[in-house]
Amino acid sequence: MSGKKILMVVGDFVEDYEVMVPFQALQMVGHTVHAVCPDKKAGDTVKTAVHDFEGDxxxxxxxxxxFALNATFSEVVAADYDALMIPGGRAPEYIRLNERVLEITRHFAQANKPIASICHGLQVLAAAGVLEGKSCTAYPACGPDVKSAGGLYTNIPVNEAMVDDNLVTAPAWPAHPAWLAEFLKLLGTKIEHQQMAAV
Structure with a gap:
């Protein structure tokens, strides 16, 4: 199995776990992940934010x-990538104002390439107009964005993920095990577990 090339679009105050964990885990299983941010280049950093659920x-x-970016946004050629990932946090609410971000997102949707989005990342997909008729989930506060964009918002437990064709979504970072597992399936990644022989 050859690794896939994944584009991750982020911005300042992206959610810490939602950028760090997938970025590292996808590389761990052999994929190439290019993390980019509008108006920034490889070697620049974005600040992250930790979102937690503490009873408020x-x-x-x-x-x-x-978080250090490893690719330059202005050099992105969407056709060179096999899949798109959009983490959540505060970044999606303003990177969705960047027309190039929306063009890139539309490329992956129109080409039916795998797209993984979590939490507030759905704000970018909604703004790009690629959710029409798609069943998906997001952080509940983004449900109205999904519905306004013609998506079929589904409220699921915070540790679960859902798949509709090429789209895998989750409400927030507690869903990482399920969300990343489903994304790996869309990428065609097979992880084999060998049974240990009894001694």
Missing amino acids: QTYSEKPGHN
Whole structure:
């Protein structure tokens, strides 16, 4: 199995776990992940935010790590990539204002390439107009965005994921095991577990 080439579109105050964990895990199983941000280049960093669920009416937010980009946004050729990933956090609400981000997103949808989006990442998909008729989930506060864009928003437990054709979505980072497993299936990645022989 040869690794796939995945484009990850982020911005300042992307959710810490939702960028760090997939970026590392996908590389661990042999894929290439290019993390890019509008108006930034390889070697630049974005600030991340840690969103947590602590019993308040909405998530809390704390400073996260600085995350180093490894590719340059202005050099992205969407056709060169096999899949798209859009993490959540605060970044999606403003990177969706960038027309090039929306063009890139539409490329993956129109080509029916795998797209993984989590939490607030669905705001980018909604703005790009690629959710029409798609069953998906997101952070519940993004449900109205999904519905306005013609998507079929589904409220599922925070640790689960859902798939509709080429799209895999999840409500928030507690769903990473399920979300990443479903994304790997869309990528055609097979992980084999060998039975240990009894001694």
